[in-house]
Amino acid sequence: MRTPEDRGLRESATYDRFHIAAIRHAAETGVYDIRGWGAKRKVPHFDDLLFLGSSMSRYPLEGYRERCDTDVPLGGHHGATPVHLSTPITIAGMSFGALSGQAKEALGRGASEVGTSTTTGDGGMTEEERGHSDKLVYQLLPSRYGVNPDHLRSADAIEVVLGQGAKPGGGGMLLGQKISERVAGMRTLPAGIDQRSACRHPDWTGPDDLTIKIHELREITDWKTPIYVKIGASRPYYDTKLAVAAGADVIVLDGMQGGTAATQEVFIEHVGIPILAALPQAVQALQELGLHRKVQLMASGGIRNGADVAKALALGADAVSIGTAALIALGDNDPKYAEEYERLGSAAGYYDDFQDGRDPTGISTQDPKLAARLDPVAAGKRLANYLRVLTLEAQTLARACGKAHLLHLEPEDMVALTIEASAMSRIPLAGTSWVPGAKHHQYD
Amino acid sequence: METETTELEATSAEARVFDLAETDVRELNSELHAPSAQSYVVQNPRGAHAVAAGVHDDVEIRIEGDVGYFCAGMNQRAHITIEGSAGPGVAENMMSGSVRVKDDASQSAGATAHGGLLVIEGNASTRCGISLKGADIVVHGNIGAMSAFMAQAGRIVVCGNAADGLGDSIYEARIYVRGTVGDLGADCIEKEMGDEHRAELAELLRESGKAAEADDDDYLGGFRRYGSGRTLYHFTSDQSGSY
Numbered sequence: 001m002r003t004p005e006d007r008g009l010r011e012s013a014t015y016d017r018f019h020i021a022a023i024r025h026a027a028e029t030g031v032y033d034i035r036g037w038g039a040k041r042k043v044p045h046f047d048d049l050l051f052l053g054s055s056m057s058r059y060p061l062e063g064y065r066e067r068c069d070t071d072v073p074l075g076g077h078h079g080a081t082p083v084h085l086s087t088p089i090t091i092a093g094m095s096f097g098a099l100s101g102q103a104k105e106a107l108g109r110g111a112s113e114v115g116t117s118t119t120t121g122d123g124g125m126t127e128e129e130r131g132h133s134d135k136l137v138y139q140l141l142p143s144r145y146g147v148n149p150d151h152l153r154s155a156d157a158i159e160v161v162l163g164q165g166a167k168p169g170g171g172g173m174l175l176g177q178k179i180s181e182r183v184a185g186m187r188t189l190p191a192g193i194d195q196r197s198a199c200r201h202p203d204w205t206g207p208d209d210l211t212i213k214i215h216e217l218r219e220i221t222d223w224k225t226p227i228y229v230k231i232g233a234s235r236p237y238y239d240t241k242l243a244v245a246a247g248a249d250v251i252v253l254d255g256m257q258g259g260t261a262a263t264q265e266v267f268i269e270h271v272g273i274p275i276l277a278a279l280p281q282a283v284q285a286l287q288e289l290g291l292h293r294k295v296q297l298m299a300s301g302g303i304r305n306g307a308d309v310a311k312a313l314a315l316g317a318d319a320v321s322i323g324t325a326a327l328i329a330l331g332d333n334d335p336k337y338a339e340e341y342e343r344l345g346s347a348a349g350y351y352d353d354f355q356d357g358r359d360p361t362g363i364s365t366q367d368p369k370l371a372a373r374l375d376p377v378a379a380g381k382r383l384a385n386y387l388r389v390l391t392l393e394a395q396t397l398a399r400a401c402g403k404a405h406l407l408h409l410e411p412e413d414m415v416a417l418t419i420e421a422s423a424m425s426r427i428p429l430a431g432t433s434w435v436p437g438a439k440h441h442q443y444d
Numbered sequence: 445m446e447t448e449t450t451e452l453e454a455t456s457a458e459a460r461v462f463d464l465a466e467t468d469v470r471e472l473n474s475e476l477h478a479p480s481a482q483s484y485v486v487q488n489p490r491g492a493h494a495v496a497a498g499v500h501d502d503v504e505i506r507i508e509g510d511v512g513y514f515c516a517g518m519n520q521r522a523h524i525t526i527e528g529s530a531g532p533g534v535a536e537n538m539m540s541g542s543v544r545v546k547d548d549a550s551q552s553a554g555a556t557a558h559g560g561l562l563v564i565e566g567n568a569s570t571r572c573g574i575s576l577k578g579a580d581i582v583v584h585g586n587i588g589a590m591s592a593f594m595a596q597a598g599r600i601v602v603c604g605n606a607a608d609g610l611g612d613s614i615y616e617a618r619i620y621v622r623g624t625v626g627d628l629g630a631d632c633i634e635k636e637m638g639d640e641h642r643a644e645l646a647e648l649l650r651e652s653g654k655a656a657e658a659d660d661d662d663y664l665g666g667f668r669r670y671g672s673g674r675t676l677y678h679f680t681s682d683q684s685g686s687y
Contacts, residue, residue, distance in 0.1 A: 150500075188558070190615065202552055202575045203536045216493065220497050222473075
């Protein structure tokens with residue numbers, strides 16, 4: 001069958017098939033599109049950076065013989081007990097409610113098997129994740145759903161969430177089909193309603209208040225628990241400085257590619273900046289404060305493989321966190337459910353209706369029958385495998401650059417492939433010493 | 445939600461005294477988190493933050509003066525009296541026990557509290573009971589704007605007036621106001637006052653220290669009840685003008 005292009009028809013670059021479908025959907029339904037996943041548009045990313053590897057002037061480490069360590073302590077800057085990670089790849093905050101109990105358990109199992117941490121989400125702490133997570137970060141979000149001081153004290157770290165990459169400035173959302181009796185009970189809400197979470201914290205406003213809030217959290221936990229502050233990437237230079245001034249032990253910086261369980265499409269695609277552009281700004285802020293590598297920096301949003309991990313660390317992050325990729329590792333978008341995805345109006349590899357509660361894989365659902373499809377033990381094993389691969393890949397690249405620890409990677413190990421990536425990452429364009437916008441060339 | 449404990453009968457003569465002019469909040473809270481006494485007196489708080497935050501035992505604490513932010517934050521089981529005014533977020537996220545402010549409270553009093561009783565004998569500022577999750581708040585004076593914003597559960601009694609934006613986007617919390625009410629927030633409506641509501645109002649007034657008023661039908665008759673119209677529980681494009 002001849003395609004429209006074969007017949008000489010021209011598709012509009014402005015009004016392409018996606019935008020035509022979106023206009024038709026809005027006209028037919030009168031509602032905007034709410035979906036999961038993160039930004040799907042193409043943005044400058046870690047793919048636009050390359051490692052140089054070793055050469056005459058750089059000495060590599062033997063790939064299968066010489067050590068390249070991966071352990072990272074997080075959060076000890078103000079005297080709290082640090083979270084010791086065996087690998088600097090953590091699991092991002094995702095709520096029970098957005099995810100099934102089985103999925104939360106699987107995340108805990110996978111993370112614990114490789115010695116890293118997982119994170120609660122909007123909706124409180126469940127037995128599944130505390131029981132199966134050796135290291136658990138407890139999020140304090142504007143909604144404060146299910147916040148319990150006993151859970152606060154049992155956490156390995158507390159993450160005060162100001163925003164997330166998918167929606168800086170936006171609150172949480174969980175549609176009625178996922179507000180089961182258990183979820184409703186944990187969130188003190190009527191079952192079945194469309195839940196709107198606040199975007200601002202209820203008891204503090206601005207960075208000076210945050211200082212006092214963090215002080216309260218430290219008092220409640222007797223100064224034993226590290227405090228992370230999570231920000232959606234928008235103005236990371238200033239946000240990082242303000243969060244550090246407020247007393248954060250760790251800055252969690254989430255780029256616009258970071259996932260969400262349910263947000264307006266227009267928000268996901270049009271608010272916030274890519275992690276590639278955000279990370280160097282946060283590093284600069286920490287360096288100017290003399291606190292780089294002392295107050296740790298966690299980067300997230302679009303981390304898919306060991307190269308992304310290594311590049312984030314080389315740009316100055318101390319650790320990364322993964323959400324979307326972790327769900328894929330558990331089984332999200334599995335082609336074996338292709339027919340079911342088609343029936344839902346989607347396709348394997350495209351499914352992003354995490355808000356809908358009908359996820360065939362049993363991950364982003366509260367339907368007991370669907371959730372039962374996910375074996376937490378097997379899924380946890382898959383996640384552990386994936387985390388090991390990420391770590392091994394990052395080590396491979398680090399050894400090629402002559403580094404005995406992943407955190408020894410540095411900007412000088414990389415070049416940029418595009419002018420945009422060079423300007424954002426502050427890494428010279430390959431084959432040149434040019435960084436657009438930089439006052440001085442690297443080799444001047 | 446935790447079980448309410450009865451008030452302890454320790455006398456002030458047995459109380460352990462912490463003078464914050466001599467020691468600091470860290471030392472105080474460290475003791476209160478592993479209490480060696482049943483009753484405490486805190487002197488010279490002088491606006492300090494996080495005084496008696498994170499207490500989780502059956503103790504009585506009397507604070508002799510004004511406190512700063514987050515006094516009695518996340519309280520569990522303790523009975524705390526502030527003989528002065530309280531800064532923002534007093535008794536935020538309280539789980540159980542009781543907190544009594546003898547003077548005024550600043551903004552976000554009782555924010556997100558899940559259980560227990562917060563009594564403010566003076567006035568409460570803006571956002572009182574914001575995101576309330578099951579606790580009870582009784583304010584003998586007035587409350588500021590945007591109080592009970594997104595309040596999910598629990599009860600708020602206001603013996604004085606309530607400012608604009610009361611109960612904006614409220615879920616299932618119940619509000620009783622005796623005085624005037626400014627503009628109601630989105631989806632907050634006045635509701636019928638049934639016998640069961642009058643009974644719970646009287647009980648809350650009694651617990652707050654207004655026993656005579658609780659038995660006074662004329663006084664009770666001055667209250668009106670407010671709650672959710674439940675029109676915003678499901679997204680529709682028709683809501684775009686509602687908030």
